[in-house]
Amino acid sequence: xxxxxxxxxxxxxxxxxxxxxxxxKGMLESLxxxxxxxxxxxxxxxxxxxxxxxxxxxxFIAYLQQAxxxxxxxxxxxxxxxxxxxxxxxxxxxRQFPYVDVAFGPGQVHKLAEFLNSDSLTAQGFFEFEGxxxxxxxxxxxxxxxxxxxxxxxxxxxxxxIVPATRGRQVDRPLDELVAExxxxxxxxxxxxxxxxxxxxxxxxxxxxxxxxxxxxLLAELDAIDGLRRIRYTSPHPxxxxxxxxxxxxxxxxxxxHMHLPLQAGxxxxxxxxxxxxxxxxxxxxxxxxxxxNPDIAxxxxxxVGFPGETEADFQETLEVCEExxxxxxxxxxxxPRRETEAAExxxxxxxxxxxxxxxxxxxxxxxxxxxxxxxxxxxxxLDVLVEGYSRTDPSRLRGRSAHGKVVNFTGLAQPGEIVxxxxxxxxxxxxxxxxxxLARALA
Ligand code: SAH
Ligand code: SF4
Ligand code: F3S
Numbered sequence: 001x002x003x004x005x006x007x008x009x010x011x012x013x014x015x016x017x018x019x020x021x022x023x024x025k026g027m028l029e030s031l032x033x034x035x036x037x038x039x040x041x042x043x044x045x046x047x048x049x050x051x052x053x054x055x056x057x058x059x060f061i062a063y064l065q066q067a068x069x070x071x072x073x074x075x076x077x078x079x080x081x082x083x084x085x086x087x088x089x090x091x092x093x094x095r096q097f098p099y100v101d102v103a104f105g106p107g108q109v110h111k112l113a114e115f116l117n118s119d120s121l122t123a124q125g126f127f128e129f130e131g132x133x134x135x136x137x138x139x140x141x142x143x144x145x146x147x148x149x150x151x152x153x154x155x156x157x158x159x160x161x162i163v164p165a166t167r168g169r170q171v172d173r174p175l176d177e178l179v180a181e182x183x184x185x186x187x188x189x190x191x192x193x194x195x196x197x198x199x200x201x202x203x204x205x206x207x208x209x210x211x212x213x214x215x216x217x218l219l220a221e222l223d224a225i226d227g228l229r230r231i232r233y234t235s236p237h238p239x240x241x242x243x244x245x246x247x248x249x250x251x252x253x254x255x256x257x258h259m260h261l262p263l264q265a266g267x268x269x270x271x272x273x274x275x276x277x278x279x280x281x282x283x284x285x286x287x288x289x290x291x292x293x294n295p296d297i298a299x300x301x302x303x304x305v306g307f308p309g310e311t312e313a314d315f316q317e318t319l320e321v322c323e324e325x326x327x328x329x330x331x332x333x334x335x336x337p338r339r340e341t342e343a344a345e346x347x348x349x350x351x352x353x354x355x356x357x358x359x360x361x362x363x364x365x366x367x368x369x370x371x372x373x374x375x376x377x378x379x380x381x382x383l384d385v386l387v388e389g390y391s392r393t394d395p396s397r398l399r400g401r402s403a404h405g406k407v408v409n410f411t412g413l414a415q416p417g418e419i420v421x422x423x424x425x426x427x428x429x430x431x432x433x434x435x436x437x438x439l440a441r442a443l444a
Contacts, residue, residue, distance in 0.1 A: 005044065006036035006041070006042045006043050007034075007045075008038060008045050008046065009021050009024055009035075010046070010047050010048070012050040012060055012083070012085075013048070013049070013056065015194065016106070016149065016167075017050060017084070018141075018147070019149055020048055020109055022139050022140060022147070024109055024112065026137035027110070027113055027137060028044070029137070029139060031113060031116060039066070039070060043076070044078045045079050045080070047060060047064060047067075047080070048083040049081060049084060049086055050083060050084050050085060051085040051166060052084070052161075052336075053333065053334075053336035054337075056085070060085055064079075064100075078102070078116075079099055079102075080102040080112060081097075082103070082106070082109060083106055084162070084163070086125075086127075087165075087167070088340075090125060090127050091125050091127075093125070094123045102123065102124050102126075103123075103127075104125065104126040104127070105126065105127045105166070106152075106166065106167050107129050107152060107167070108126040108128060109136060110136060111126035129167075129169070143190070144189055144191050144417035145192045146192070146193050147193070147194050148181060148182060148196065149173070150172065150196065150197050150203050151170055151173065151199075151206070153168040153198065154199055155169055155170045155199070156237065157275050157342075158274055159275045159341060159342035160274060160335060160337075160343040162340070165340055169206075170198070170199065170202065170206045172197075172203050173210075174207050174210025174211070174213075175204070175207070175221060176210070177210070178218060179218075179221045182225055186227045187227075190228070191227065191230065191386070191417070192228075192229060192230035193228065193230070195231065196234065197233075198235070199235070200233045200236050201236040201240040201242070201245050202237065202240045204217065215240075215244075215245055219255055220248065220252060229419060230254055232256050232258065232405070234260050235261075236260070237262070238263075239277045239278050241290070246290050246294070247293060249293065249294045250293040250294050256403045256404070256405065257298060257403055258297065258403070258404050259290060260299075261287075261299060261301055262301055262303075263302065263321060264276055265304060265317075266318035267313075267314035267318065268280045269314060270307055270309070270310055273343070273346075274343070275342070283321070284321070297404075298328040298374075298406065299325065299327050300329040300331075301327050302332075303331070304332075305360050306335040307335045308347075308351065309346060309349035309351075318363065319362065319363065326371075326373065327370060327374075328371055328375070328404070328406070329367075329371050329405075329430075330371075332360055332367065334353075334360055367429075369429070371429035375406070375429060375432065378427050378432055379424050380423075383402040383404075383406075383408065383421070383424060383432075384422075385400040385402055385408045385410065385419065385421075386400050386401050387399075387415065387416050393409070397409050398412055398414060406432050407430065408434060410422045410433065412436025421436065422434040423435050423436075423437045
């Protein structure tokens with residue numbers, strides 16, 4: 001038994017990694033390990049890494065060096081590195097950082113148990129792509145919200161992106177298995193699920209050991225589960241955004257009025273170089289279709305500036321699309337060359353850092369202004385807010401999220417996990433503020 005052993009996990013990167021970390025934690029607890037509050041003193045120090053941009057790499061390496069210092073003081077400490085960075089460097093991790101004991105890719109979380117139960121003291125690496133491997137126990141951060149990984153990997157070939165190399169080809173989980181999993185979660189108190197995948201609306205074509213299906217069919221089956229109040233998902237790809245998914249938003253009560261639809265760039269020429277498989281016109285056409293059926297839906301996006309060869313005129317097109325669409329929010333990134341990706345070879349066309357920073361600032365200005373304008377539509381309305389806890393800036397107020405995905409800070413009395421009516425009194429690009437509506441609550 002490992003009853004007295006402790007672990008500490010540091011997670012970098014996207015929700016997929018957050019979710020994988022929940023599985024690492026669940027698995028370790030089932031092996032008898034207990035979670036430690038800090039790295040210092042933990043028997044097992046784990047990192048779940050990201051490699052999406054260079055900054056992610058350098059941030060992680062700084063953390064790893066701190067862990068190495070702890071291990072020098074306490075040589076029995078085991079250091080483990082999982083996730084996308086580990087997958088992208090594979091065995092090289094042991095050459096670069098000899099104090100690492102175990103390394104594993106995103107699909108190999110279960111191998112950590114094998115390592116911990118083995119007698120071998122030599123460094124071990126696990127980097128196969130097996131698709132879905134076993135069903136690991138999970139430790140959920142909040143009992144009323146849960147993530148569901150509907151597929152692993154990505155079949156797209158976006159020229160800037162490292163993810164296909166770190167997570168492999170797309171593999172989808174069978175529909176009935178997903179429905180059963182969500183039912184179990186709902187029985188355990190979950191009222192909101194977020195479906196995770198790199199290209200969720202391509203779901204259903206790559207089901208291993210099950211029938212073909214579709215993302216819209218999955219949404220409909222999940223919507224039918226009693227007690228499940230909110231369904232979210234991230235990220236869909238504009239290429240596969242078809243009418244069936246758009247209609248699911250309009251017709252299924254629990255599918256939230258929010259869609260995160262990554263644009264990446266507004267210039268068709270740049271989109272082509274990015275291998276995004278849609279043009280500016282096609283993206284705008286998808287937005288029109290989505291809004292035709294869901295006029296109030298919140299649209300958020302991801303945008304990259306400074307992609308190799310991006311001219312000022314190309315960038316202007318990105319600004320134009322942002323003006324025209326009026327996103328409710330956007331994650332904006334400066335292009336970062338990634339090892340073994342196609343665009344990293346375009347070195348003769350790299351955009352200087354100064355130009356990229358300048359474009360980023362101008363982009364953020366447009367995105368924020370439009371998001372702020374869009375948010376005004378909520379003022380005076382009463383929105384259902386899922387309470388998550390106390391406001392981060394004012395602990396006398398509560399914080400939650402509207403179905404649109406907006407953060408709402410409000411006065412009132414409620415418990416985390418409750419959905420309460422909040423009358424919105426003010427709005428900025430990032431957050432809404434309001435008061436819990438006692439009348440609406442009494443009538444509910
Ligand atoms: N599968 C998702 C997103 C995965 S990564 C999708 O296709 O939408 C999240 C975001 O990081 C991407 O949407 C993109 O905007 C950004 N990103 C990915 N690779 C990048 C790179 N090399 N440099 C800068 N941003 C990048
Ligand atoms: Fe990367 Fe493109 Fe796949 Fe998204 S769709 S994970 S950006 S390759
Ligand atoms: Fe996510 Fe980073 Fe991997 S964004 S998929 S953890 S490279």
